[in-house]
Amino acid sequence: MKEEALPNWSAVDRLLHEPARLAIVSILAVVEKADFLYLQHETSLTKGNLSAHLSKLENAGYIQIEKTFKGKMPLTLVSLTEQGRTALDRYLSQMKHWLNQLDQHSQE
Amino acid sequence: MKEEALPNWSAVDRLLHEPARLAIVSILAVVEKADFLYLQHETSLTKGNLSAHLSKLENAGYIQIEKTFKGKMPLTLVSLTEQGRTALDRYLSQMKHWLNQLDQHSQE
């Protein structure tokens, strides 16, 4: 009964929309802190690819990258920032809203 | 109480995942048939860009492109194929599923 417009897909956060980064951020939304190798295995991205995506997310302020050591071996810890959490929430609610809009149309 | 895995974002249909094409397909899901200019105005894509996206969707078998005339002027009509409809439904239900998985995690 209410008149719904179509989703405005151009307003999507393309940084999060990329599947590889959604995978990364989904994990970080749950575990709060993850090391590089854990992320690599969970996402099955190559190291290079993962590294590049992490840099983008870091530059956007969505994640924090902490360089530490486990014994003598380097260890990179990654966590979601407040900004990242907010952006993800926004992305998820937008998506849900748009999916609902499409459903309303399809069920006439 | 049920153990949910994280979304498998890599299984997404990247052809549909692209916002510009989601916009196009969202429209076609509703109107069944649209001409080029209507699509251009609704999506606010440039002609070249729209043309390229339509070609991709056509090559994938998701849409059908019908070249006709309105009077003496060329008119391009676009419609969703059965395949395209199926792909969209699949995309939407996957998305919904994944969004729910993330929600379940966030509300612990």
Next chain:
DNA sequence: TAAACTAGTTTGTAATACAAACCAGTTTAT
């Protein structure tokens, strides 16, 4: 009959994802 418009397509460019090759250091084998 020239100028401007319609309806697109083709072509060039900039951004992006991705993996291969590389690098600095550590542990293990000889």
Next chain:
DNA sequence: ATAAACTGGTTTGTATTACAAACTAGTTTA
């Protein structure tokens, strides 16, 4: 002791992609 193999990444090169500018073919208007 030192070479080989491994860890934990980064840098660099390539192929794909989105995007817009320029072009094309035909039509209507001045």
